[in-house]
Amino acid sequence: MKKENDTPLDVQAFFNSQGFSGYQWLIFSLCFLVVLLDGFDTAAIGYIAPSLIGEWGVAKPALAPVLSAALFGLAAGALSAGPLADKFGRRAVLTASVLVFGLASLASSFSGSLDSLTVLRFVTGLGLGAAMPNAVTLTSEYCPDKQRAMLTNAMFCGFPLGAAFGGFLAAWMIPHWGWRSVLLLGGAVPVVLALLMLVALPESVRYMVAKGQPSERIRRVLARISATAATASSFVLTERQAGPVSGSGLALVLGRSHRIGSFMLWLAYFMGLVIFYALINWMPILLKDAGMDPHKAVLVAALFPLGGVGAVFCGWLMDRFNANRIIAIGYALTALSIYLIGQTVGHDGWLVVMVFVAGTLMNTAQSSMPALAAVFYPTQGRATGVAWMLGIGRFGGIAGSFLVAELAARSLGFDRIFTIVAIPGLIATAALIVKQWVHPQAPVGRSLRDPAAEPVAH
Known part of the structure; x- marks a missing residue:
């Protein structure tokens, strides 16, 4: 029988000293699949929209409620799931949310009217909104410091990949089996994944230490990463934050040290x-x-979210340079490239190139934001901080859907619509410059050997 070590084991130092183990890759893979399916289900409604117009004979502006219903659900799900995960744990909330959006998407495939589809898309959104921030938080809390942004961004790439894959798949499935088949697939796979998560997904070790859960439970999880943890009798974690920690959950997120x-x-x-x-x-x-031909239009549009794979390289940069500035540059270039899409109408070759370039820049910046938020908040408020950023952000998605509906109703030209849609990229750039000014940030992956670091013991 191994003799227990009386020296407390710092769990983050433990992660930093080990290679990324097979067990951590399992956690990464499960969270990647969650976010992949999140992207697929979120984007599915846009890809089936032309079919809804044809089958149900609705006008384009009438689609705005069903296109944005899931976004309202995404916002509500994220805003509620973050505090729940900081209180009850990441694993339970994440698994339940995957099951909810899977079942709701299955039900959506049997909708008989725009109204029923709108309601079911809202319920789907509740699950989608709750899943994403907890997948980000759980992944982040199992990463070594020097690779956290890159690995978290790589996991989050599942979202744009899922959205892009949904476009290519929808372009093939809809002519064969109709638009309902897309929602059917988007519901069945998450249900199977939720059952797998019940068996294979662990709770966050950082969360368990912060909540003072039994040492044996913590030791059992860490021992699957490395046998060196098997002799630890107690555990401690160290936090590096923008200021002193006061409270947890939303109180921490909106506290003086983190508010701006x-x-x-x-x-x-x-x-x-x-x-x-x-x-x-x-x-x-x-x-x-x-x-453009409708079939070709779906394929070209699917290139936009596909560009999100650039977030892995952005994560590598964030681990080495100033993360706020890296992402701000990405948003500024996004604004320029979105504007240029509007100038390429009638030139299909250039249009394809600019859609892909804009998608790469925009999704790289956007997909890097959860990693930026995850490192900004300490464990006691990380799930809430990430979730509220994602939840509040969802109202931007709602605004975007209604914005284009309004611009289309006013009969604005293709170029003018894209010029207006580019402006938010400049605003996002300015916001991150302000954040860096108020909360100067070193590289995300910097060691936690910091005089401001605070230990949390168990």
């Missing part, structure tokens, strides 16, 4: 989602109205 940074994160993410949902929901229709 929180508001700037919310504003930047909000503006990013104005762009993302304005284009992901409406680009197939806008391209079709500009004279």
